[in-house]
Amino acid sequence: MLLSVHDLHAGYGRAEVLSGLNLELPAGQVVTVIGPNGAGKSTTLNALMGLLPFRGRVMFDGVDLADSTLEERVMLGLALVPEKRELFGTMPVEDNLILGGWRARKLRMADWRAQIDHVYELFPRLKERRAQLAGTLSGGERQMLAVGRALMSRPKLLMLDEPSLGLAPLVVKEVFQIIDRLRAQGVSILLVEQNARAALEVADYAYVLETGEIGLHGPARELAGDPRVIETYLGASRVASSSAATRQESPL
Template sequence: MNTANPLPGPHGRQEPLLSVRSLGAAYGHIEAVSALSLEVRQGQIVTVIGPNGAGKTTALAAIMGVLPATGSVCFDGEEVSGDGVEQHVARGMALVPETRALFASMSVQDNLELGTFRFRREPRAARMQALDEVYELFPRLKERRLQEAGTLSGGERQMLAVGRALMSRPRLLMLDEPSLGLAPLIVRDIFRILAELRQRGVSILLVEQNARAALKVADEAYVLELGRVVMHGPAAELANDPRIIETYLGAAGRHQRTLVSG
């Protein structure tokens, strides 16, 4: 990817790009997220870790406008609470869901081009430039650009899902469990690419069960349990906190170590 024309470039702003305050979301009468507050600054990777059922996926869906929510969501200083997914995408937010939500019978390239909806009124040359940048980041997708998405491996489908989100040139990329079900080598590739995107100015909000990998790549971290933030701080500090080591990085985390070393 051309670093002289990054995807996208840093804006040098000190205030949070994303500011979430007292976010609440529920499924019927069951409260899944309660009083959640977090921030993502320009060019940061912020991770949310926690056990299954902690509300991590719900939090992303509520921030993106997929689920109705209470509280405040501000993006680039503007209150966006209550706005829908299309409005969030137009502002520069993108979500890669755990399901990846690809169109299995469409080609890799057609799936990618669907991601240019935000720039649908711009000349095709601009969209093709975005496509070339994604292919530079994910050479394997270029090799398979004419294949149907449903024929790809799990790792390739994750690359395609991330690539499609990047086609909209987001300022904030939100990912839900990007390492789920992937082989160790592919996990390392995915997290290496996330670190590279940060260098190019993309802010990232990462929901991840693989706490070891997430804390290694992130700048800031939030620990979510039963829909509430129970710990927050620099990722490097949390990675050395005895409570985090015991709960997330101890014996149960030995397998995770193989996914991020090398």
């Protein structure tokens, strides 16, 4: 198991947001955590990345992260694309990518610069804008750059915090196509997402987080058909369309 989280507690000051979270992520899979605002999705990623203190047991690639610093977690192969992307807006696109290769350079990975070509292959628009300041990019382009910068470290686990937030529907579709392509390439991904429909379509396994605890979990396709998930996260229209399809297919 690449990532194993047991009885995770984390929060802000005295306010506990996560109260005993458990989840697992096998290597090479996309695991998603869905849920409403305030459920603790971003808190989960921040705790795993070392941005928040936590109680509980977190094992990553055989290493206990309890006493690991943020830098140590990066070196182990964790990479987080935060909700706000946190780009260097006054620097060109390519310089942002080069900074993302810090782990690869420190580990003296051979041909680490070749990873830039890989990122440009995934995101051709970034190559077109490689000399453009990051702060002048569109919202979708900034998200692509944030993901590309994280990939520059050649992470063992890529964590994505609300990658569809604030993006136009066509751009959201493109972002999730990239996630699917990364999975096909063997990249392990922990996806935190409020767009439950898109997340469940691209994920292998899913957890539903409700007020700091896991309410449901299972294979993503099974959860996508669970009446509780449909009603709460996918909308009543999904139920109506499914019923209509059943009536049309019935020989009676």
